[in-house]
Amino acid sequence: MSMVNAFTSEDFERLDAADRALIARREKVLGPAYRLFYERPLHLVRGEGVFLYDAAGERYLDAYNNVASLGHCHPRVVEAITRQTAILNTHTRYLHEGIVDYAEALTATFPAGLAQAMFTCTGSEANDLAVRIARYVTGGTGIIATELAYHGLTGAVAEFSPSLGDAVTLGPHVRTVPAPDSYRGAPGEAMERFGRDVAAAIADLKRHGIRPAMLIADSIFSSDGIFAGPEGFLKPAVEAIHAAGGLFVADEVQPGFGRTGEAMWGFERHGVSPDMVTLGKPMGNGYPMAGLVLRPEVIAGFGPNARYFNTFGGNPVAAAAGRAVLDTIREEGLQENALQVGRHLADGLKDLAGRHAAIGDVRGAGLFVGVEIVSDRAEKRADAALTTRIVNGLRDRRVLISAAGPRANVLKIRPPLVFSRENADTLVAALDDVLRAR
Amino acid sequence: MSMVNAFTSEDFERLDAADRALIARREKVLGPAYRLFYERPLHLVRGEGVFLYDAAGERYLDAYNNVASLGHCHPRVVEAITRQTAILNTHTRYLHEGIVDYAEALTATFPAGLAQAMFTCTGSEANDLAVRIARYVTGGTGIIATELAYHGLTGAVAEFSPSLGDAVTLGPHVRTVPAPDSYRGAPGEAMERFGRDVAAAIADLKRHGIRPAMLIADSIFSSDGIFAGPEGFLKPAVEAIHAAGGLFVADEVQPGFGRTGEAMWGFERHGVSPDMVTLGKPMGNGYPMAGLVLRPEVIAGFGPNARYFNTFGGNPVAAAAGRAVLDTIREEGLQENALQVGRHLADGLKDLAGRHAAIGDVRGAGLFVGVEIVSDRAEKRADAALTTRIVNGLRDRRVLISAAGPRANVLKIRPPLVFSRENADTLVAALDDVLRAR
Structure with missing residues (x-):
């Protein structure tokens, strides 16, 4: 499976000389594993708020990047990082107020019970640690994830990240279940079907002598095609994994920190109670930090025996950045903004769907929206080629998004x-223009 | 195996009220997996150069932290992080000069052939990626590491990090070999013995139907007890793994970036030619960053098929911090300083050994020094209790070190x-004082 929206060498000759030279240097020194976005990659030099600027001074509306969730170079986070970097940056084997203050503030945003935090540097490391803990506490090894899930790229996590493609093999103790496709599935059946699929995966693990350790789900099912699902639909699946002695891990690397609008954490929309929650991307608005929030009983056995240390994880600068992010989300009302602007954006896109048959579905939650592009609405036939043209057509109109899903x-x-609403209107108008121009 | 130099609850009542309160809050919110150093943990608030300052304003000479390798809060790195954080911090799927400039500057410090760089956030991630690549390119799964190695804490890397203790099981495809103990082993035999042990491990892997993927070694053998080994001693081992179709991975997370004094990279002291080199800790002087430098032929197959992306790895701020670190090492002559001050320190410690029978051995390279503490020199009987007293006695005298090795x-x-030489003299004088006072 090739990467959606990747620059390919066939587009190379169409670029200007400066970009060709930089790409050649880049490929020489970074090698063949790295990818660039877009047929004409973006050469960025500056970011501010919702805007990114390229080397030629062109301004782009960023409708894609969820790391700089408070906006690029948010002054409050920049200030926090700058201040603490100049004062002290050590590790968690010394006492420091910062990490304790931050961990308290972070866990306070979670439902009661999810009371302890552990810090890593990346979402991959957070999911990797979740696996280690789940296997330790359950004594099982089996893992259930969705068919096109992405949970990270460490060796252990890549084993249950099928979206990495065929060259990265799934682990023998991994079973996948279809994501809850609210577009192609029969309406109203998602809850029952997902629960049934998870129960079947558990049964299959057991049939192979594998004890289940955990079910992991990104509650927005991002790489699976962006399904926010009917609220509450995760419940039967979570009950099934608990009944089998496994844990439920909510991967909030994408939906977390207010993005879904309706709640601070994506799993809250489903009324389920995770045993562990993994966090990442927007946690430090770009500062490399991630983590895990969990029930104390889950770590009670692992902690004393298999101590945990991460050289950079939870360092004083990360704590300062993380705290600034939490404070800003609250004080600027960003979760509420995600809800309101997300609805406005979805309305605009649905309105567009009335004029363009290529838009088969508009879905999502808050400021995480998926738009299904089809060549035939009745047949729901995916149109990957048009999707690529739209993504690149928007880039040419200086609006940045990307694409996902099993059919790209x-x-x-x-x-x-x-x-803002105005930003949403700009995006909708640009999409309208791309669809008219085709 | 419990952690060397860990604070334990039995020391709790001896602390002052403020530290007790902070530790109680910390344990409640971070859980039981975190550890603190020293019988009386350090509550730090500030760092500058070689000094750390606690909440009471006391100043400590830092003779332990290799992350802030240029000194705590080095102004040049602070400035680089500050500047770039305020301008742009995105990811590697956009073109950016910073990562290309940095990768070129970094690979230029390596012998020819080690020409490509990939970026992660932690040393664990770097070693994890090295395993994935080694297994892909060799088709094997077997890994050989030393008996008390620490290479990181992802699930895949913890499998060959025996220093994590018995609660973290080694992988079934992992074999360990004794570290080259220059103190207890017969002098002059280290090279032959290590090569023979690796060859035997390879044979054992094959006997179990496991094809070898890689040998990984930290050329300073830090957690194994700090053995810089006779120069060149790694050669037969590297030849053996190559002959078996496996790769040699040099873990430079600890010895790299000039610490050994004699070379920029620890493996260079041994005249061997790694296929991959993993980097971490001091790479950004505290900014969370790490990576891999490798031979292009190693990644040629993996790269196009199993693409690589790390959200924060190689971002513009990391590139700026990394570049400032490389420039500072060169311009301030820090490798040369490590060599000269390291020799001065070793001389001072050897002189001390003439007066204190508890010092059984002084060894290392550059500013990575191990001092073996024994209760009986002739028998080379390890004295872990005295070692703990020394580490804490130095802490009481405001000099920070720690301890390691299979016998703690x-x-x-x-x-x-x-x-500086003066700092080294302070350390030696404080150690003399601790040893006199016992």
Whole structure:
């Protein structure tokens, strides 16, 4: 499976000389594993709020990047990082107020019970640690994830990240279940079906002598095609894994920190109670930090025996950045903004769907929106080629999104949470223009 | 195996009220997996150069932290992080000069052939990626590491990090070999013995139907007890793994970036030619960043098929911090300083050994020094209890080190590379005082 929206060498000759030279240097020194976005890659030099600027001074509306969730270079986070970097940056084997203050503030945003935090540097490391803990506490090894899930790229996590493609093999103790496709599935059946699929995966693990350790789900099912699902639909699946002695891990690397609008954490929309929650991307608005929030009983056995240390994880600068992010989300009302602007954006896109038959579905939650592009609405036939043209057509109109999904035909719209109604209107108008121009 | 130099609850009542309160809050919110150093943990608030300052304003000479390798809060790195954080911090799927400039500057410090760089956030991630690549390119799964190695804490890497203790099981495809103990082993035999042990491990893997993927070694053998080994001693081992179709991975997370004094990279002291080199800790002087430098032929197959992306790895701020670190090492002559001050320190410690029978051995390279503490020199009997008293006695005298090794009796001295002769003298005098006072 090739990457959606990747620059390919066939587009190389169409670029200007400066970009060709930089790409050649880059490929020589970074090698063949790295990818660039877009047929004409973006050469960025500056970011501010919802805007990114390229080397030629052109301004782009960023409707894709969920790391700079408060907007690029948010002054409050920049200030926090700058201040603490100049004062002290050590590790968690010394006492420091910062990490304790931050961990308290972070866990306070979770439902009661999810009371302890552990810090890593990346979402991959957070999910990797979740696996280690789940296997330790359950004594099982089996893992259930969705068919096109992405949970990270460490060796252990890549084993249950099928979206990495065929060259990265799934682990023998991994079973996948279809994501809850609210577009192609029969309406109203998602809850029952997902629960049934998870129960079947558990049964299959057991049939192979594998004890289940955990079910992991990104509650927005991002790489699966962006399904926010009917609220509450995760319940039977979570009950099934608990009944089998496994844990439920909510991967909030994408939906977390207010993005879904309706709640601070994506799993809250489903009324389920995770045993562990993994966090990442927007946690430090770009500072490399991630983590895990969990029930104390889950770590009670692992902790004393298999101590945990991460050289950079939870360092004083990360704590300062993380705290600034939490404070800003609250004080700027970004979760509420995600809800309101997300609805406005979805309304605009649905309105567009009335005029363009290529838009098969508009879905999502808050400022995480998927738009399914089809060549035939009745047949729901995916149109990956048009999707690529739309993504690149928007880039030419200086609006940045990408695409996802098993058929590479779902526009992935995931802007910074400071996105305004006006920004949403700009995006919708640009999409309208691309669809008219084709 | 419990952690060397860990604070334990039995010391709790001896602390002052403020520290007790902070520790109680910390344990409640971070859980039982985190550890603190020293019988009386350090509550730090500020760092500058080779000094750390606690909440009471006391100043400590830092002879332990290898992350802030240029000194705590080095102004040049602070400035680089500050500047770039305020301008742009995105990811590697956009073109950016910073990562290309940095990768070129970094690979230029390596012998020819090690020409490509990939970026992660932690040393664990770097070693994890090295395993994935080694397994892909060799088709094997077997891994050989030393008996008390620490290479990181992802699930895949913890499998060959025996120093994590018995609660973290080794992988079934992992074999360990004794580290080259230059103190207890017969002198002059280290090279032959290590090569023979690796060959035997390879044979054992094959006997179990496991094809070898890689040999990984930290050329300073830090957690194994700090053995810099006779120069060149790694050669037969590297030849053996290559002959078996496996790769040699040099873990430079600890010895790299000039610490060994004699070379920029620890493996260079041994005249061997790694296929991959993993980097971490001091790479950004505290900014969370790490990576891999490798031969292009190693990644040629993996890269196009199993693409690589790390959200924060190689971002513009990391590139700026990394570049400032490389420039500072060169312009301040820190490798040369590590060599000269390291020799001065070793001389001072050897002189001390003439007066204190508890010092059984002084070894290391540059500013990575191990001091073996024994209760009987002739018998080379390890004295872990005295080692603990020394580490805490130095802490009471405001000099920070720690301890390591299979017998928990090796003082681990690993100061920032800006350590001066005067700093070394302070350390030696304090150690003399602790040994006199016992």
